[in-house]
Amino acid sequence: MSLERFREIRREVHEDEVINLNPIQRGGVLTPAARRALVEFGDGYSICDRCPPKTPRLDMIERPPVKSFYEELAKFLGLDVARVVTRCREAMFIALYMLGDRGGYVVLDSLAHYSTYLAVELARMKVKEVPNTGYPEFRVEVEKYKEKIEEVIDETGDPPVAAVLTHVDSYYGNLADAKAVGEICKRYGVPFILNAAYTAGVMPVNGKELGVDVLVSSGHKSWAASAPTGILAMTEEMAQRILKTSEIKGDLTGRSFPVKELGLLGCTVMGAPLATLIASFPDVVERVKRWSEELEKARHFASEMEKIEGTRLLGVKPKMHTLMHFESMGFYKVSQSHKRRGFFLYDELKKRKIYGIQPGLTKHFKLNTYGLSWDQVRYVASAFKEIAEKYGLEVV
Amino acid sequence: MSLERFREIRREVHEDEVINLNPIQRGGVLTPAARRALVEFGDGYSICDRCPPKTPRLDMIERPPVKSFYEELAKFLGLDVARVVTRCREAMFIALYMLGDRGGYVVLDSLAHYSTYLAVELARMKVKEVPNTGYPEFRVEVEKYKEKIEEVIDETGDPPVAAVLTHVDSYYGNLADAKAVGEICKRYGVPFILNAAYTAGVMPVNGKELGVDVLVSSGHKSWAASAPTGILAMTEEMAQRILKTSEIKGDLTGRSFPVKELGLLGCTVMGAPLATLIASFPDVVERVKRWSEELEKARHFASEMEKIEGTRLLGVKPKMHTLMHFESMGFYKVSQSHKRRGFFLYDELKKRKIYGIQPGLTKHFKLNTYGLSWDQVRYVASAFKEIAEKYGLEVV
Numbered sequence: 001m002s003l004e005r006f007r008e009i010r011r012e013v014h015e016d017e018v019i020n021l022n023p024i025q026r027g028g029v030l031t032p033a034a035r036r037a038l039v040e041f042g043d044g045y046s047i048c049d050r051c052p053p054k055t056p057r058l059d060m061i062e063r064p065p066v067k068s069f070y071e072e073l074a075k076f077l078g079l080d081v082a083r084v085v086t087r088c089r090e091a092m093f094i095a096l097y098m099l100g101d102r103g104g105y106v107v108l109d110s111l112a113h114y115s116t117y118l119a120v121e122l123a124r125m126k127v128k129e130v131p132n133t134g135y136p137e138f139r140v141e142v143e144k145y146k147e148k149i150e151e152v153i154d155e156t157g158d159p160p161v162a163a164v165l166t167h168v169d170s171y172y173g174n175l176a177d178a179k180a181v182g183e184i185c186k187r188y189g190v191p192f193i194l195n196a197a198y199t200a201g202v203m204p205v206n207g208k209e210l211g212v213d214v215l216v217s218s219g220h221k222s223w224a225a226s227a228p229t230g231i232l233a234m235t236e237e238m239a240q241r242i243l244k245t246s247e248i249k250g251d252l253t254g255r256s257f258p259v260k261e262l263g264l265l266g267c268t269v270m271g272a273p274l275a276t277l278i279a280s281f282p283d284v285v286e287r288v289k290r291w292s293e294e295l296e297k298a299r300h301f302a303s304e305m306e307k308i309e310g311t312r313l314l315g316v317k318p319k320m321h322t323l324m325h326f327e328s329m330g331f332y333k334v335s336q337s338h339k340r341r342g343f344f345l346y347d348e349l350k351k352r353k354i355y356g357i358q359p360g361l362t363k364h365f366k367l368n369t370y371g372l373s374w375d376q377v378r379y380v381a382s383a384f385k386e387i388a389e390k391y392g393l394e395v396v
Numbered sequence: 397m398s399l400e401r402f403r404e405i406r407r408e409v410h411e412d413e414v415i416n417l418n419p420i421q422r423g424g425v426l427t428p429a430a431r432r433a434l435v436e437f438g439d440g441y442s443i444c445d446r447c448p449p450k451t452p453r454l455d456m457i458e459r460p461p462v463k464s465f466y467e468e469l470a471k472f473l474g475l476d477v478a479r480v481v482t483r484c485r486e487a488m489f490i491a492l493y494m495l496g497d498r499g500g501y502v503v504l505d506s507l508a509h510y511s512t513y514l515a516v517e518l519a520r521m522k523v524k525e526v527p528n529t530g531y532p533e534f535r536v537e538v539e540k541y542k543e544k545i546e547e548v549i550d551e552t553g554d555p556p557v558a559a560v561l562t563h564v565d566s567y568y569g570n571l572a573d574a575k576a577v578g579e580i581c582k583r584y585g586v587p588f589i590l591n592a593a594y595t596a597g598v599m600p601v602n603g604k605e606l607g608v609d610v611l612v613s614s615g616h617k618s619w620a621a622s623a624p625t626g627i628l629a630m631t632e633e634m635a636q637r638i639l640k641t642s643e644i645k646g647d648l649t650g651r652s653f654p655v656k657e658l659g660l661l662g663c664t665v666m667g668a669p670l671a672t673l674i675a676s677f678p679d680v681v682e683r684v685k686r687w688s689e690e691l692e693k694a695r696h697f698a699s700e701m702e703k704i705e706g707t708r709l710l711g712v713k714p715k716m717h718t719l720m721h722f723e724s725m726g727f728y729k730v731s732q733s734h735k736r737r738g739f740f741l742y743d744e745l746k747k748r749k750i751y752g753i754q755p756g757l758t759k760h761f762k763l764n765t766y767g768l769s770w771d772q773v774r775y776v777a778s779a780f781k782e783i784a785e786k787y788g789l790e791v792v
Contacts, residue, residue: 003468003678007429009460009671011436013445028440033403035438038668040407042434044424044616044623049409053754064405072399086482086624089661097518102498110646114653118661121644122493129648220440220667227440227667228482228624248517250506252525257510265485265514271616271623272434272668275405282399358449 013355019376022356023170023323026370027202027222030276034224037279041272048270055259058267058274059083069278074233076285077215078206081239083232083261084277085268088197088218089115091232092164094263095193095214097123098242100161105152107160107190109140109176111169116195125161128152136314136327140165140176145184153188162191162214167205168198171366172315173323175199182211191238197221198323200231201284202370203291213238219273224280226273297377298322298369304381309394314364322370331362334391348387354380409751415772418752419566419719422766423598423618426672430620433675437668444666451655454663454670455479465674470629472681473611474602477635479628479657480673481664484593484614485511487628488560490659491589491610493519494638496557501548503556503586505536505572507565512591521557524548532710532723536561536572541580549584558587558610563601564594567762568711569719571595578607587634593617594719596627597680598766599687609634615669620676622669693773694718694765700777705790710760718766727758730787744783750776 013020015029030038041047041064050063059070074082085091092115096106102124108116110129120127128148133139145163152160165181168174178194185192193214199205200215201222207215219229234242243264246257260266268274295318302313302324310330313319331345338344346359357365369377385395409416411425426434437443437460446459455466470478481487488511492502498520504512506525516523524544529535541559548556561577564570574590581588589610595601596611597618603611615625630638639660642653656662664670691714698709698720706726709715727741734740742755753761765773781791 003681005461006465006468006674006677007679009433009436009674011442011445012459015439022441022445024441024444025439028442030438030440035435037405038434038438039431040405042426042431042622042672043411043421044426044621045418045420046407046424047623048420049407049418049751053756063408065401069402072402086486087661087664090482093661110649110651114651114656115662117644117646117651117653118642118656118658121642122658122661127644127647129646131648225440226438226669227443228665228669246514246517248513248523250513250525251523252527253506255506255510255513255525257513260510260514262514262518265483265489265518266511268483269624273622273624276438278402278405281402283403285399355445360449 018353018355019372019380020356021354021367021369021380023366023368024221025356026322026368027198027224028220028227029224029371030226031224031280031283033279033283034226034276037275038226038272041275043271045270047274057259057261058270064275064278066274066278069281072281073231077200077233078208079212079215079233080236081234081243083243083264083268084219084274085230085232085264086228087230088195088216088221089119089230091216091230092116092193092195093119093122094232095216095242096120096125096162098244098263099191100125104158104161105156106162106164107145107148107152108164109166109169111138111140111171111174112164112166113170113195113197116164116166128160136312137316138172138174138314139316140174142177142180145181149184149188149190159188159190162193164193164195166195168321168323170198170323172325173198173319173321174316175320178210178212185213186211198321202288202294203321204288207233214242219277223277223284225277229269229273229277294322294370295319297372297374298324301369301377301381305384307396308385308388323366323368325364325366327364328362330388330393334393335362345387348390349383352383354383414749414751415768415776416752417750417763417765417776419762419764420617421752422718422764423594423620424616424623425620425767426622427620427676427679429675429679430622430672433671434622434668437671439667441666443670453655453657454666460671460674462670462674465677468677469627473596473629474604475608475611475629476632477630477639479639479660479664480615480670481626481628481660482624483626484591484612484617485515485626487612487626488512488589488591489515489518490628491612491638492516492521492558494640494659495587496521500554500557501552502558502560503541503544503548504560505562505565507534507536507567507570508560508562509566509591509593512560512562524556532708533712534568534570534710535712536570538573538576541577545580545584545586555584555586558589560589560591562591564717564719566594566719568721569594569715569717570712571716574606574608581609582607594717598684598690599717600684603629610638615673619673619680621673625665625669625673690718690766691715693768693770694720697765697773697777701780703792704781704784719762719764721760721762723760724758726784726789730789731758741783744786745779748779750779
């Protein structure tokens with residue numbers, strides 16, 4: 001087959017032409033400034049034009065202002081030191097791997113993203129899960145971090161490598177009580193890692209106030225940046241361990257690289273996605289201040305959806321985040337006798353230029369209203385209700 | 397300080413307005429198709445619009461054609477399986493870490509990039525260096541891979557985790573004899589990892605012909621792609637080990653993720669840089685066929701430079717790559733009495749719209765002519781000669 005098909009790859013969905021509710025995409029739509037930066041720094045190693053010869057490291061570059069961006073980023077998150085790495089999951093892996101040893105335990109919430117489990121596994125460690133309350137709330141029982149940490153101590157004689165909490169989970173969009181976990185961790189001297197992939201960058205998050213030692217986040221999920229970008233922010237104390245510099249020496253040549261940060265393998269995101277993260281930052285700092293309005297829109301939307309026969313918002317109420325998980329026995333009932341089965345809902349939404357609900361799903365589906373205008377939120381809610389009525393579901 | 401400065405970050409160097417000789421940047425200039433793809437897939441997780449629900453993995457996505465791109469990429473490199481990861485160094489780390497155990501030896505050439513040493517260190521392994529011939533050729537003594545592998549066996553009873561060869565090094569642009577190393581590795585049953593960061597994507601490289609088990613490369617260095625993009629290609633046998641899937645299970649919930657590739661932490665480059673790599677691929681496949689002309693230009697340029705008093709090309713001659721390292725006692729002599737010291741050379745080149753030589757350097761500097769037209773190569777050579785004459789150096 002000809003390779004020509006690779007040349008003109010296109011998206012089906014364009015953010016400016018449709019309404020995209022994809023739960024992982026709302027916080028990653030670029031700002032106009034980011035779009036300009038993307039093109040400006042598109043070429044390969046374009047950020048390295050002015051790499052300082054004596055400290056050749058991404059975080060030392062001043063033109064463009066990578067160094068001062070990292071400083072502002074740490075400050076914004078209420079922590080001491082920040083680095084941009086290639087993914088949130090990579091930040092998680094680096095933190096765990098640099099903090100602990102093979103076979104150690106990581107205490108984590110049972111709603112953690114799959115990549116957190118993989119980071120633990122790749123670090124050759126073990127998980128100890130903190131339960132959640134299950135259907136329909138799925139609330140993580142944060143007070144149980146205490147007993148899980150004690151279980152690890154009883155079993156191994158040592159505290160766990162770290163305790164990880166998913167600030168807002170990807171399944172129900174529940175906001176967990178990070179401060180409570182921070183207090184428990186502090187009492188036991190266990191490093192507290194907060195996965196803020198769905199929170200930092202869209203809502204106010206202050207690491208110090210929450211008692212966080214390490215905060216990881218995702219630029220392409222919540223900071224109006226291109227993929228792949230991860231954020232690794234931490235206290236000074238953690239930076240000593242997580243960002244320790246290289247000590248290896250060539251056995252023959254004596255070559256050594258003491259300026260390079262080992263866990264990062266030296267430099268990380270050397271181009272376009274970092275540029276978008278930097279260029280979006282002034283807008284991100286502003287947008288988190290408008291979080292309460294985002295919550296209002298989300299709550300309004302959820303209440304409209306619950307007017308549809310058999311439709312229920314799962315997770316903790318009221319919504320503390322814009323990611324929502326609906327259970328809809330109503331739409332499911334329709335799908336059972338529709339010739340397109342569950343795809344009817346996708347088709348109907350598509351006709352109305354609404355994208356991002358996983359094709360085929362009706363009984364359970366997720367969406368995210370972050371960054372939609374009030375008009376768009378109302379339009380989407382009306383669309384769902386209209387579709388429901390079209391197929392004979394009751395709408396109260 | 398106001399955050400506004402982050403909004404309009406700009407490069408000083410624009411590839412279409414100047415001639416950029418930066419040794420790490422020539423192969424990473426985007427193609428027009430890549431520039432379009434960059435904008436198209438700029439938003440966060442834009443490649444994930446059509447992630448297949450049953451095998452939610454980047455390499456399974458068919459719209460855009462990630463899956464078939466990976467297949468074509470492997471084929472192009474003469475190997476069985478390919479993945480795009482976030483950096484060449486990450487590919488190196490993943491390969492070593494998944495292949496070996498803590499404390500194992502990695503045999504590598506003494507011209508390896510610093511990131512190779514860091515990958516070994518992060519994998520908690522040790523290096524055993526293969527010597528090079530030193531000044532002025534710095535030729536890696538590839539035949540000594542044999543004795544270094546035997547040293548490891550004598551010392552530990554086991555073969556090394558892997559042997560790593562830097563196909564073309566970043567210091568002198570020497571092309572190492574990969575086939576010779578491949579044969580030695582095969583004899584000892586040692587996995588052979590080729591670091592093709594400076595070769596694959598600009599010149600023809602066939603893994604199978606060279607006896608390579610794993611090939612790593614850098615999209616932003618040599619594939620006309622945005623950073624960060626790394627290539628990890630391998631034989632089917634290596635893929636069984638390096639791409640093994642997750643086995644972790646939640647102790648409480650039993651959650652497991654058997655479809656996810658552990659070493660990659662699941663998905664990798666989920667956006668813009670991968671899109672540029674895909675869109676540039678048809679042109680990359682074509683451009684490697686024109687490598688001999690790139691070599692002609694490089695050799696012509698080197699011979700012109702050597703006409704300047706006290707200027708000498710270091711590394712193996714004739715040039716087998718477009719990255720060059722010059723020693724110039726002539727320009728150095730000028731710098732000693734110039735009020736701008738070594739910066740005079742940078743200033744003079746800048747006046748002529750030539751960028752990419754590290755500011756301040758004269759005695760030793762590196763550059764890369766890859767992708768410049770004959771006219772540009774001649775213009776740059778004339779500029780250097782003109783500057784030499786201006787400062788009283790002899791030009792023969």
